[in-house]
Amino acid sequence: MSVDMAVDVGELNLRGPVVAASGTFGYGTEVPLLERRALGAIVSKGIFLRPRIGNPPPRIVETPSGMLNAIGLQGPGVEALIRDYCPQWAAWDFPVLVNINGESAVEYGELAARLDGVPGVAGFEINVSCPNVEQGGMYFGNDPRAAAEVTAAVRRRTRLPIWVKLTPMVSDIAVIARACESAGADGLSAVNTFVGMSIDLHTYRPRLAFRTGGLSGPAIRPMAVHLAHQAARAVRIPVIGVGGIVSADDALEFLVAGCSAVQVGTATFADPRAIARVHDGIAAHLEARGLSSLAELPRYLPRD
Amino acid sequence: MLELTAIVAEVRHPTAHYRVIGFHAPAIAEPVRAGQFVNVLLRPGPLLRRPFSVYSAVGGVVEIIYRPVGEGTALLADLKEGDRVSLLGPLGRPFEFDPDWDSVALVSGGLGVAPMLLAARDARDAGLRVTWVHGARTVTELSPESAGDRSVIATDDGSAGHHGSAVAAVPDGVGGVLACGPNRMLAAVAARWPDAQVAVETYMGCGTGVCLGCAVPLRAGGYDRACKEGPVYRAADVDWEALPSHLHYAAGA
Numbered sequence: 274m275s276v277d278m279a280v281d282v283g284e285l286n287l288r289g290p291v292v293a294a295s296g297t298f299g300y301g302t303e304v305p306l307l308e309r310r311a312l313g314a315i316v317s318k319g320i321f322l323r324p325r326i327g328n329p330p331p332r333i334v335e336t337p338s339g340m341l342n343a344i345g346l347q348g349p350g351v352e353a354l355i356r357d358y359c360p361q362w363a364a365w366d367f368p369v370l371v372n373i374n375g376e377s378a379v380e381y382g383e384l385a386a387r388l389d390g391v392p393g394v395a396g397f398e399i400n401v402s403c404p405n406v407e408q409g410g411m412y413f414g415n416d417p418r419a420a421a422e423v424t425a426a427v428r429r430r431t432r433l434p435i436w437v438k439l440t441p442m443v444s445d446i447a448v449i450a451r452a453c454e455s456a457g458a459d460g461l462s463a464v465n466t467f468v469g470m471s472i473d474l475h476t477y478r479p480r481l482a483f484r485t486g487g488l489s490g491p492a493i494r495p496m497a498v499h500l501a502h503q504a505a506r507a508v509r510i511p512v513i514g515v516g517g518i519v520s521a522d523d524a525l526e527f528l529v530a531g532c533s534a535v536q537v538g539t540a541t542f543a544d545p546r547a548i549a550r551v552h553d554g555i556a557a558h559l560e561a562r563g564l565s566s567l568a569e570l571p572r573y574l575p576r577d
Numbered sequence: 578m579l580e581l582t583a584i585v586a587e588v589r590h591p592t593a594h595y596r597v598i599g600f601h602a603p604a605i606a607e608p609v610r611a612g613q614f615v616n617v618l619l620r621p622g623p624l625l626r627r628p629f630s631v632y633s634a635v636g637g638v639v640e641i642i643y644r645p646v647g648e649g650t651a652l653l654a655d656l657k658e659g660d661r662v663s664l665l666g667p668l669g670r671p672f673e674f675d676p677d678w679d680s681v682a683l684v685s686g687g688l689g690v691a692p693m694l695l696a697a698r699d700a701r702d703a704g705l706r707v708t709w710v711h712g713a714r715t716v717t718e719l720s721p722e723s724a725g726d727r728s729v730i731a732t733d734d735g736s737a738g739h740h741g742s743a744v745a746a747v748p749d750g751v752g753g754v755l756a757c758g759p760n761r762m763l764a765a766v767a768a769r770w771p772d773a774q775v776a777v778e779t780y781m782g783c784g785t786g787v788c789l790g791c792a793v794p795l796r797a798g799g800y801d802r803a804c805k806e807g808p809v810y811r812a813a814d815v816d817w818e819a820l821p822s823h824l825h826y827a828a829g830a
């Protein structure tokens with residue numbers, strides 16, 4: 274296909290606009306049938322400085338057109354990440370961003386400093402939007418001062434690109450988006466999961482041991498498109514749209530709504546080739562409309 | 578591991594309680610070992626795949642056994658010969674056969690029979706005598722098929738075979754023990770034979786190791802993935818207190 278799918282997200286040049294969403298692609302090494310040619314980038318599973326065991330099961334439950342998860346950021350900690358995964362990433366021909374987490378702004382900064390300069394690490398996605406941890410997580414993401422403080426703490430410790438992953442659980446995402454932009458973010462990923470709950474009528478208890486979880490999948494897509502659009506209108510830095518993308522048309526909605534790139538998450542669970550399918554479908558759409566590059570796609574982005 | 582489109586080769590209703598469906602999938606049927614599973618995608622259907630132990634693998638046909646209880650299994654029941662589904666598999670770690678054993682007991686409760694036909698095949702290939710032990714709540718819920726040199730049946734209500742659990746019905750003096758069934762039954766297996774191998778059931782998101790949704794709590798602390806390090810575990814390694822015993826789509830298993 275002759276369509277030019279390359280896209281610049283800030284300083285990162287991606288060969289395509291479709292990125293693997295954090296937590297749905299592991300560390301990029303486990304996914305079967307990975308079609309690397311179509312991967313714009315990978316955002317790795319969220320990591321903390323120290324190992325974390327995560328939440329007790331059940332951790333997931335399927336809901337209409339979606340799923341709730343409360344994984345609780347299980348992970349091996351930064352030293353194991355550097356030892357076991359970064360060397361593999363360094364050999365890949367697409368960027369890997371690390372989704373970083375902390376219980377304080379200082380911890381986020383230390384994590385970025387530890388990973389800065391490690392071969393294989395192309396940038397960071399700051400997770401201030403995880404609904405499944407007791408400390409930190411989403412609580413940084415729904416206060417503009419806290420979100421800015423975390424972003425600034427990371428900015429001080431690295432020159433690598435920084436995306437901030439926004440939570441949808443806010444009354445005005447534009448306020449948070451601007452706060453992160455001012456604090457030095459290079460891009461915004463919009464959005465993380467919505468908080469939800471599901472009750473088991475056999476036990477009369479929540480289905481998830483953590484009680485609540487993050488809702489993802491097609492159920493959230495129209496809300497995610499709207500929030501990504503609101504964020505894109507509020508800032509000059511690129512926005513990466515996330516939430517419920519299954520098909521190329523879903524991804525095109527985010528792109529037209531003002532996003533520079535998109536992330537595919539939950540869809541990968543059912544279809545390990547989802548990212549390649551979405552990538553190829555976007556190219557086919559552009560070609561069918563007589564467009565020779567993604568940059569020519571019309572956008573709907575009235576400025577505030 | 579492969580992802581492939583498979584054609585429904587056959588649909589069987591061996592008893593009112595169980596259904597068996599076979600998919601033409603030689604590329605999975607050939608390598609699959611007892612305890613491994615396939616992740617089935619139905620379209621139209623639920624968002625996520627549904628994991629099923631491979632029940633048999635003969636002539637290029639991969640069979641699964643199920644009861645139509647949830648959304649996914651109700652749709653399975655609608656499938657007819659010639660329909661197409663996507664299969665991902667074989668997934669997970671299979672049962673292992675210790676060269677020191679001379680015999681093995683295959684202990685199953687209800688739908689836990691799912692991996693046992695293959696286990697009997699693999700055990701015989703390893704030169705072992707097989708004792709088949711199967712239990713259910715009542716006679717009508719017993720598995721339709723059995724395999725092995727010797728067969729023991731148990732029912733909770735005493736309507737057939739031993740009155741009581743399959744675990745209690747296992748004769749003494751068996752070499753290895755392989756078990757599958759409701760998690761509370763597997764906890765009883767762990768108490769009697771710490772070294773038994775058990776195939777556990779959990780919810781799964783991806784089946785391929787990326788989502789961490791299938792957490793199995795370990796006695797040593799922490800969790801690992803039923804779809805990758807499991808679903809077969811050494812019985813004493815699992816923290817049974819912390820493993821949920823009630824999966825709504827497996828109700829009555």
Ligand SMILES: Cc1cc2nc3c(=O)[nH]c(=O)nc-3n(C[C@H](O)[C@H](O)[C@H](O)COP(=O)(O)O)c2cc1C
Pocket residue numbers: 294295296297318319320342344346372400403438464465466488489490491493515516517518536537538539540782788789790
């Ligand atoms: C099982 C699971 C684990 C996730 N883990 C993370 C994570 O570690 N860090 C993060 O920022 N987002 C995480 N997410 C959120 C996704 O990256 C994404 O924002 C969200 O699922 C919405 O996109 P989707 O509908 O395409 O899945 C996770 C989502 C799921 C389903």
Ligand code: FES
Pocket residue numbers: 780781782783784785786787788789790791802803804805
């Ligand atoms: S089901 Fe996703 S990691 Fe096991």
